[in-house]
Amino acid sequence: MTDFPRRPGIHRRVAPETEQRYVLALPEGVGNPPALPLVLVLHYAWPGRIPPYYGEDLLANIVWPALRDLGAIMIAPDCLQSDWSNPDSEAEVNHLLDVVAHAYPVDRDRTIVTGYSLGGQGTWYMAARNQQRFVAALPMAAVVPRQATEARWTIPLYVIHSAADELVPIEPTRQAVQQLHRQGAQVELVVLDRVTHFETGRYFRPLRDAVPWIRQVWN
Numbered sequence: 001m002t003d004f005p006r007r008p009g010i011h012r013r014v015a016p017e018t019e020q021r022y023v024l025a026l027p028e029g030v031g032n033p034p035a036l037p038l039v040l041v042l043h044y045a046w047p048g049r050i051p052p053y054y055g056e057d058l059l060a061n062i063v064w065p066a067l068r069d070l071g072a073i074m075i076a077p078d079c080l081q082s083d084w085s086n087p088d089s090e091a092e093v094n095h096l097l098d099v100v101a102h103a104y105p106v107d108r109d110r111t112i113v114t115g116y117s118l119g120g121q122g123t124w125y126m127a128a129r130n131q132q133r134f135v136a137a138l139p140m141a142a143v144v145p146r147q148a149t150e151a152r153w154t155i156p157l158y159v160i161h162s163a164a165d166e167l168v169p170i171e172p173t174r175q176a177v178q179q180l181h182r183q184g185a186q187v188e189l190v191v192l193d194r195v196t197h198f199e200t201g202r203y204f205r206p207l208r209d210a211v212p213w214i215r216q217v218w219n
């Protein structure tokens with residue numbers, strides 16, 4: 001399944017060569033210039049082998065409706081490795097981004113990455129190591145990996161985390177954001193109240209509230 005749909009909506013696809021499953025969301029006007037923004041969406045964890053097209057839940061229920069006004073192409077791959085924060089996952093995601101950018105008119109100056117929990121950690125990791133590919137990163141409810149605090153950031157970050165997160169405590173995230181501020185990075189931390197880690201749907205509104213910030217970054 002290597003043909004690329006042109007009609008708006010959400011589609012399940014398989015990447016050529018790697019056979020990586022991914023979910024593709026296309027906005028209105030995808031077949032016409034000018035080039036469109038792109039949002040990479042990294043899904044959260046699953047206990048054991050993930051079911052096919054696992055990224056569709058996060059994409060279809062949170063990211064796509066929250067960021068729909070951006071008129072962006074969105075892709076949510078299935079993680080083929082144990083997590084997103086390793087060189088193999090990085091290579092697979094970068095290959096998929098190249099495939100999609102070849103098939104559609106993607107604006108590389110308006111390409112961002114976001115993810116939740118394990119996917120948020122992957123967002124930190126992917127963005128830190130591929131700042132030439134993304135113009136902004138929006139990790140949600142995520143552990144901050146070492147690579148992120150050691151990186152020299154040239155792109156801005158919009159971090160969303162809940163003070164009531166019982167699985168991923170907010171304090172290490174606060175400390176990481178403070179450290180990055182001291183290093184001169186552009187980091188905004190949005191703190192939610194009374195939202196537990198598994199109330200993923202309650203991240204819809206704060207992600208939607210990030211749309212003006214994203215537009216400002218693109219300008």
